[in-house]
Amino acid sequence: MDQIKIGKFIASLRKEKGLTQMMLADRLGISDKTVSKWERGAGLPDVSLMLPLCETLEISVNELLTGEKLTYADYKKKAEVTIMNLVQENKENKKRLYQSIVCGIITIIAVCAIIIIAAYIEMPTVIRIMLIVIAVITAAAGISAAATLDVNAGHFQCPDCGHLFVPEMKDYVKAYHTFTKRRLTCPVCGKTGMCKHIIVR
Numbered sequence: 001m002d003q004i005k006i007g008k009f010i011a012s013l014r015k016e017k018g019l020t021q022m023m024l025a026d027r028l029g030i031s032d033k034t035v036s037k038w039e040r041g042a043g044l045p046d047v048s049l050m051l052p053l054c055e056t057l058e059i060s061v062n063e064l065l066t067g068e069k070l071t072y073a074d075y076k077k078k079a080e081v082t083i084m085n086l087v088q089e090n091k092e093n094k095k096r097l098y099q100s101i102v103c104g105i106i107t108i109i110a111v112c113a114i115i116i117i118a119a120y121i122e123m124p125t126v127i128r129i130m131l132i133v134i135a136v137i138t139a140a141a142g143i144s145a146a147a148t149l150d151v152n153a154g155h156f157q158c159p160d161c162g163h164l165f166v167p168e169m170k171d172y173v174k175a176y177h178t179f180t181k182r183r184l185t186c187p188v189c190g191k192t193g194m195c196k197h198i199i200v201r
Helices: 003-016 021-028 032-039 047-057 061-066 072-120 125-151 169-174
Strands: 155-157 181-185 192-198
Touching: 003 032, 003 047, 003 061, 021 032, 021 047, 047 061, 061 072, 072 125, 125 169, 169 181
Parallel strands: none
Antiparallel strands: 155 192, 181 192
């Protein structure tokens, strides 16, 4: 889905209705920052907000997801394209999750191997220090790559309002977490809780 196109479409319909970002946000029970994020193409409306948004803008969900008004003839064709796009997005999310796991495992093995070599094999102190530095750099790069893949694999769901969102990297990294949940602050309701990682929607 073309987020930029969808964002411009939302902005244009909002202006046609004579609504400010704040007015639209108030009707949907969200912040104007969220509306601004959609209109800039930096994110898509949460599934739970799509119907209320479409009702307010007097469009269908299919028109929202294609970013344009549709004639009856185009409707079925675009619906099929939209479904295929969602299927493709879910496949890509799963792929990113697997890549994140593989990246994490490879990083752990590589760092452990370097540390074992540095600790148990006889070598000059300078080389030992260099190996430790390489281990630290490898760990930092691997964790960073795994985190980037993981944060972009799907969305996190707020336990209070059900909103799906992608957190900022800084919030993701410093959040307490289990394998399937992270303690994050929802951008819609503002509450902090253990948000479930949703890969397929």
